[in-house]
Amino acid sequence: MLNIDKYTKIDFIFLLGILLIILLIIRKILLNKINKNNLEVAKKVSIGYEEIQEDYVDVTYAPYGTLAVLADGLGKNEAGRISSIVSAKTITKMFLEEGSKEKIVYFFKKAFNKANHEIIKRVEKDKGGASVLSAVVIDDLLYYALVGDCMLAIFRNKELVKLSEGHAINEVAKREYYKGNLQKSEAVYALKEKKLLYYLGQESFRDIEICDNPIKLHKNDIIVLMSKGIYESLRWIEIEDTLGENNITLDDICEEIIEKIKNNNKFNNCNGSIILMKYFDNKSKKEF
Template identity: 30%
Template sequence: MNKILRMIKEIKSFAIGNNLYADIGNAQTIGTREKQDDSFGTCIKPYGVQAIVADGIGGYVNGKLASQITVETFLDEFDKRDVTDNLSYFFQKTAILSNERIRDEFGETKGGTTVVSVVLKDDKMFWTSVGDSNIAVFRKDRLIMVNRKENVKNWLENQYYAGYARREEVLDGKSDKRLVNYLGYDGFRKADEGDRPILLKKKDRVLLYSDGVEILGQIGLENILKKRMSAQKMADAIIQSVVTSKKIKKDNATIVVLKIK
């Protein structure tokens, strides 16, 4: 039976191994944009659980199609067979495949998307990211960012610490959020990933979200995640807070929450 789950609102808890269980919640809003370019999904298999969020680049012709291609590719490749013996290979191979499919679909037209994905196996979380979407773990009332955004600001900082950029260049680019890596990019080479898996604990919350959620800030997210509620109610509360935010301009916002029990 195919257990790929898309746009679900309720799911019972499921075992992830080592006496840990999880439940999943998800929600999204279009914000003040004219179209929804985010896509997301989850896949539950006996060998592990995958979650994914992709944020299509709205400035290009069809960000939604790019994000859909990526989500479908990651879910389908995970669903085919047990890939958990070498998740680094799976992440890199699937990112390259997604990039190729986007390039083939769009041809000379520019199209692209970010992606963040995690795989939970036993008590471990493996992750990968391309672009500027977010993976975070909420633990002991604190939100801990897992991945680093692949934008000009962070790239300049990396260049500075490696001795290839001057301090003045870093300061000039400190607010430059342009992407230096994304799927659909003709210069794409590899996805970012963790050097080692993150050990999960009971009461952890794993979050994957697009940058539209960031208007709540770290404290805003932590205040919601501290509450005792299901993963779905957490996801709904976060997106509702985005909707009711006083910010005039709101990006597409999508979140997947995995509550560890």
């Protein structure tokens, strides 16, 4: 004889599961719709001529804002790939679980330190790591944090302006020289180097470049996150000209930038990744 109560309970649990999935899908659609009122987002990753893709990008939406993360892995074999994936996923997870409109600097510090710890747990000492750039857009304000040599810029009024400084030895030497902490001869020597001083995956990691004062966005600003494989493979004017093209989407711009890099002889063995976020105020509509 069939146990009707047993089957009724199973059906009820099954229906609850289906309902939960539907609610999660609706929530994601609503979040995307809310954020897309203010932002159009596109991203592209290219492996170049390398055997392993060490770049990883992610964009996620929450009720309080939009997070973009771009990670450029360092190290041999799978170490760089693991480092970039772990760092991006860790920061994204923390944004969804602990992010808010307040205490953005605190969030960046906690998330980057957590990502650093997660890499160290998974990658052999000094064998891998990642340059990581994260940008958060809340309403009309842009916040960012960076460790390594990824780059953040903003395209406004047909001009691409670099916002981040980075942690390549030559950049750090330049800053220290102007502060009076480094002799000219030492600075000149360091400027010839292109090694990274800080990156995620170091036990001695401590330095995060954080935007303490948010950047106020203007209508039609394009926020640009890019790895070294992008900005070192194209001239600045080439990136500007592509960003300034009319009547094309951000996806088309990403595709065009990657294609230009593939046709450039400098792009011999480089991964390259780019995230574009175009800001629209609440009253404006997207026009292409």
